[in-house]
Amino acid sequence: MISVSQVSKSYGSGPTAVQALDGVTLSVGRGEIFGVVGQSGAGKSTLIRTINSLELPDSGSVNVDGREMTTLSGAELREARHNIGMIFQHFNLLSSRTVQANVELSLEITGAGRAARRTRALEILELVGLHGKASAYPAQLSGGQKQRVGIARALASNPSVLLSDEATSALDPETTRQILDLIRKLSKDLGLTVLLITHEMDVVKRICDSAAVMSGGRILEQGPVEQLLATEKSLLGQALFPMGEIPETPSAIVDITFSGVKTDRPVIAQLARKHGIDVGILGAAVETIRGLQTGRTRLELPGDERTVAAAVADLRSQGLFVEVVK
Amino acid sequence: MIDRNDPYFWSDLLDTILKGAGETSYTVGLSLLFTVLFGLAAGVLLVTTESGGLLAKLFGSRALGFAVNRVLDVVVNIGRSVPFIILMILLIPFTRLLVGSFIGPTAAIVPLTIAGIPFFARLVEIGIREVPVGLVEAAQSLGASRWTILTKVMVAEAVPALALGLSTTVVGLIGYSAMVGAVGGGGLGDVAFRYGYQRYSPEYMFGVVILLVLLVQVFQSLGNFAARRLSHR
Numbered sequence: 209m210i211s212v213s214q215v216s217k218s219y220g221s222g223p224t225a226v227q228a229l230d231g232v233t234l235s236v237g238r239g240e241i242f243g244v245v246g247q248s249g250a251g252k253s254t255l256i257r258t259i260n261s262l263e264l265p266d267s268g269s270v271n272v273d274g275r276e277m278t279t280l281s282g283a284e285l286r287e288a289r290h291n292i293g294m295i296f297q298h299f300n301l302l303s304s305r306t307v308q309a310n311v312e313l314s315l316e317i318t319g320a321g322r323a324a325r326r327t328r329a330l331e332i333l334e335l336v337g338l339h340g341k342a343s344a345y346p347a348q349l350s351g352g353q354k355q356r357v358g359i360a361r362a363l364a365s366n367p368s369v370l371l372s373d374e375a376t377s378a379l380d381p382e383t384t385r386q387i388l389d390l391i392r393k394l395s396k397d398l399g400l401t402v403l404l405i406t407h408e409m410d411v412v413k414r415i416c417d418s419a420a421v422m423s424g425g426r427i428l429e430q431g432p433v434e435q436l437l438a439t440e441k442s443l444l445g446q447a448l449f450p451m452g453e454i455p456e457t458p459s460a461i462v463d464i465t466f467s468g469v470k471t472d473r474p475v476i477a478q479l480a481r482k483h484g485i486d487v488g489i490l491g492a493a494v495e496t497i498r499g500l501q502t503g504r505t506r507l508e509l510p511g512d513e514r515t516v517a518a519a520v521a522d523l524r525s526q527g528l529f530v531e532v533v534k
Numbered sequence: 535m536i537d538r539n540d541p542y543f544w545s546d547l548l549d550t551i552l553k554g555a556g557e558t559s560y561t562v563g564l565s566l567l568f569t570v571l572f573g574l575a576a577g578v579l580l581v582t583t584e585s586g587g588l589l590a591k592l593f594g595s596r597a598l599g600f601a602v603n604r605v606l607d608v609v610v611n612i613g614r615s616v617p618f619i620i621l622m623i624l625l626i627p628f629t630r631l632l633v634g635s636f637i638g639p640t641a642a643i644v645p646l647t648i649a650g651i652p653f654f655a656r657l658v659e660i661g662i663r664e665v666p667v668g669l670v671e672a673a674q675s676l677g678a679s680r681w682t683i684l685t686k687v688m689v690a691e692a693v694p695a696l697a698l699g700l701s702t703t704v705v706g707l708i709g710y711s712a713m714v715g716a717v718g719g720g721g722l723g724d725v726a727f728r729y730g731y732q733r734y735s736p737e738y739m740f741g742v743v744i745l746l747v748l749l750v751q752v753f754q755s756l757g758n759f760a761a762r763r764l765s766h767r
Binding site for chain 2: 260262285286287288289290292293294296298300301302303304305313314316317318340344347361362363371
């Protein structure tokens with residue numbers, strides 16, 4: 209649905225130039241929720257703005273729903289943007305317009321008639337849970353409600369792609385969850401492809417099917433979230449399950465990642481009994497990732513090389529993802 | 535010196551001042567109309583033709599956008615820096631060319647408008663700059679054309695600020711119109727100058743001053759009220 213290939217973009221020139229994007233390649237499947245995480249300055253904002261050509265890359269290609277965005281201009285570009293909704297961290301609603309009129313702006317732009325605009329606006333407001341707020345002004349709404357208006361405006365023209373630029377970063381944790389659940393639900397119901405950028409790991413945990421980790425204008429890793437969690441030295445894994453510093457010890461240290469049904473098996477007790485290892489637990493974290501209990505435990509395994517290797521092989525044979533840290 | 539014991543003194547005074555007020559309304563009203571038309575356009579262009587602005591590429595040409603921006607900026611600054619009384623004199627040939635005469639209420643419209651446009655343009659510029667850039671970006675992401683963004687986002691969102699700017703401009707124009715009056719432009723300034731000053735009548739002078747104070751109060755209050763009602767922030 210979205211395919212970004214070798215996209216580079218820099219600002220300024222000479223020694224002060226900043227490389228915002230450096231050969232970024234990523235692909236988002238139809239109906240997928242794809243999260244790009246990274247700290248501020250990583251290039252996420254620039255990346256998401258190249259998708260709807262708010263930023264034009266210096267080189268590379270951006271393809272959305274079969275259309276090459278980088279070569280479009282004028283009416284063709286505006287037409288293509290009708291197919292790509294966008295929501296923002298600070299909502300960006302018009303303060304002079306009511307909630308309904310804000311949503312209708314999107315339909316005025318696509319050229320819908322007055323009656324059709326009204327019908328569609330009320331319908332989509334109902335869909336995002338803002339029934340009865342049509343004649344309120346944005347200033348009278350809470351942050352969560354404002355973002356719902358933003359979502360309604362973005363989706364009023366029936367786009368197949370939704371871009372989310374830190375849409376929950378200005379919201380409190382509870383409201384963040386509600387908005388994320390709404391996005392997930394809409395994505396499912398409408399078959400919407402979602403590309404979101406965020407610096408909050410919670411967002412990835414809650415709704416993303418796939419994710420990419422970005423830093424210094426480059427994508428360091430990307431793929432389905434479960435697959436990344438089962439990848440050695442995954443940055444996403446380390447960010448979701450922070451295990452702290454590796455302690456000074458002669459023993460081997462392994463991280464075990466398990467999810468779903470595997471959580472309730474007595475893995476550690478079995479390990480101790482079967483291999484005669486005095487297992488030490490150095491750290492553990494459990495997260496609900498897209499509704500699935502997922503955990504990572506850091507174990508200290510004293511013993512000779514062969515015993516440890518046998519234990520690791522045994523764990524792996526149980527379908528657990530084991531990463532030997534030391 | 536006017537004879538204060540003349541039985542028609544007060545009714546003459548009222549007639550004269552009302553006639554002056556009528557002329558002032560005519561002069562200021564028409565000047566305001568042209569000022570708003572051209573000042574709004576100039577103010578919007580000042581903001582949008584800046585580099586990185588919505589119209590930085592005017593008719594597909596970056597050079598044209600830049601040129602328009604620089605020229606407008608300089609012209610507006612010149613308009614704002616020349617004292618009105620001098621501007622009025624400088625414009626005499628232009629006024630005569632335009633309306634055939636440089637005396638009278640109609641002729642007064644020309645220098646008033648020329649002084650009003652840059653004044654209002656700067657106020658429009660300030661109002662439009664206060665519209666968050668995020669709103670423009672949001673409209674762009676919806677596929678809005680530049681015209682739609684200009685009218686439905688930038689100007690529409692700046693309306694409360696524009697209402698305040700408008701009342702400030704009206705007050706400024708009333709002040710200038712009194713100056714035009716002193717050199718043959720008619721209106722309240724003319725009354726105050728000829729009757730109040732040259733013919734030594736404090737009644738005429740105070741009558742005009744009180745009316746001017748009232749007018750300014752009314753227009754400023756109207757502007758404040760409109761700005762409050764129009765703002766939903």
